[in-house]
Amino acid sequence: MSEYVKALFQAYYRQAPVDALVPKDIAKREFGFVIPGKKGMIRHQAFLEPKDYKGFLVQNTPVHAYHSATLYNSPWKDRMDLKDYTGCDLIFDIDCDHINTPCKKDHDTWTCKECSKQGTGKVPEKCPKCGGNKFDDRTWLCDSCLDKAKMETRKLIDNFLTRDFGLPLDAMAIYFSGQRGYHVHLERDDFRKMSTDARREMADYITSTGLSLASIGFLGKATTNIMGFTIKDPGWAGQISRGLFDLIEMLSAGKASTSIKERELELLKANKDRLKKRLLEHDTNWSFAGIGPGIWNHIIEGIVEDVRCDIDVPVTIDIHRLIRAPATLHGKTGLVNCKLTRDQLDPFDPFTDAVVFKGNAEKIKMLADVPRFRIEDKTYGPYKKDDIDTVAIGAAVFLMCKNMCEVLK
Structure with missing residues (x-):
């Protein structure tokens, strides 16, 4: 971290409200920090008082700050079993x-x-030229990336946590992570008591892992009448029916799912009006000429792929996980971890609402090639190494956190 960025981070922590920075049950949580000039992560830190925690942030100006999702009676001990x-x-x-x-x-x-x-794109398992399996990779952020992460977060909350698990919105704490996505915390005592196996079962349900169509009542073999589900059905039967209804609406609007073959979409399109009527009337008869059980299986598998939620399963099942601390700055972007309500999630713009450094303009020199990016209402780049430009301070901090530019005096 440059001295320029460190000074900005320190100024932020000095003025940040202590109530925003402090997680629930602070005295029972372990904290971990990545601090400039110190090797690795500083673990096994604990704070009895909120003011002491804020004082630590101001004095040490961490690049990254985390707290345990876990509650301990002795969080400062340096062995997990203690x-x-x-x-x-x-x-x-x-x-x-x-x-x-x-x-x-x-x-x-x-x-x-x-x-x-x-x-470009996803790192391959093996190099197509030499067969090697070791790579240097550079990932980037854009509106499309974070829009997709937000869509998955909405699916998690609306389709699974509230609808299928019956949880009220006030049982959830929603956060923008400060970089690549969102976290949803469930902090009630009944969730805190869940075993690793119970957490895995919940994660498997949300990701459709191990889902069998036969187990929820859909026959995958030849039959005279194909009986489907209704949009009021509980569990994955209802998820599939509502996903089918949404697919029909997409087809009516001239859009399509990339998870389903074109031929199968054409068959649905030919029967969309009758199928929509049956879904609205809770009629489970899904028998249509030309759409046999095998085709229905393929269609439903595509719907499941669209409906399932892409959560990071290891995070959910790990009962000793460190998670990014609220209202702290992300050392790879300079953006702030933001707590959101469900109503705030939809209009939330990470590249505007999570920007805390505003006002000044800085002249910078690029230390590497820089893809196009947006901060607030301005798009910058792409740049080549050694290019010089004058940018808003939020854009300068974003690039400096990625070691991609330096401020020119």
Whole structure:
């Protein structure tokens, strides 16, 4: 971290309200920090008083700040078996790194460490030139990435946590992570008591892992009448029916799902009016000429792919996980971790609402090639190494946090 960015981070923490910075049950949580000039992560930190925690942030100006999702009676102990576990918040992490978005082809790059072959998009399992499996990769952020992460977060909250699990919105704490996605925290005692196996079962349900169509009542073999589900059905039967209804609406609007073959979409389109009527009337008869059980299986598998939610499962099932601390600055972007309500989630713009450094303009020199990016209402780049430009301070901090520019005096 440059002295320029460190001074800005320190000024932010000095004026930040202590109530915004402090997580619930602070005295029972372990904290971890990445601090400029110190190697690795500083673990096993604990704070009894909120003012002491804020004082630590101001004095040490961490690049990254985390707290445990877990509650302990002795969070400062340096061995896990001595901390005295009492429970763990249930955390869902939605990160656009784990979501396959087309924009990655435009702004993510990889280089093979063996032969220096370069490519764009997702890192391959093996280098197409030499067969090596070690790569340097550079990922980037754009509106499309974060829009997709937000869409997955809405699906998690609206389709699964509230509809299927019956949770009220006030049982959830929603956060923009400060970089690549969103976190949803469930902090009630009944969630904190869940075992790893119970958390895995919930994660499997949300991601459709192990879902069998036969187990929810759909026959995958030849039959005279094909009986489907209704949009009022509970569980995955209802999810599939509502997904089918949404697909029909998309087809009516001239749009399509990329998870379903074109031929199958054409068959649905030919029967969309009658199928929509049956869904609205809760009629389970899905028998239509030309759409046999095999085709229905393919269609439903495509719907499941669209409906399932892309959560980072290891985060949900880990009962000793550190999670980014609220209202702290992300050292790779300079953006702030923002707590949101469900109503605030839809209009939330990470590249505007999470920008805390505003006002001044800075003349900067690029230290590497920089893809196009947006901060607030202005788009910058793309730039080549050694290009010089004058940019808003939020844009300068964004690039400096990625070691991609320096401020010219």
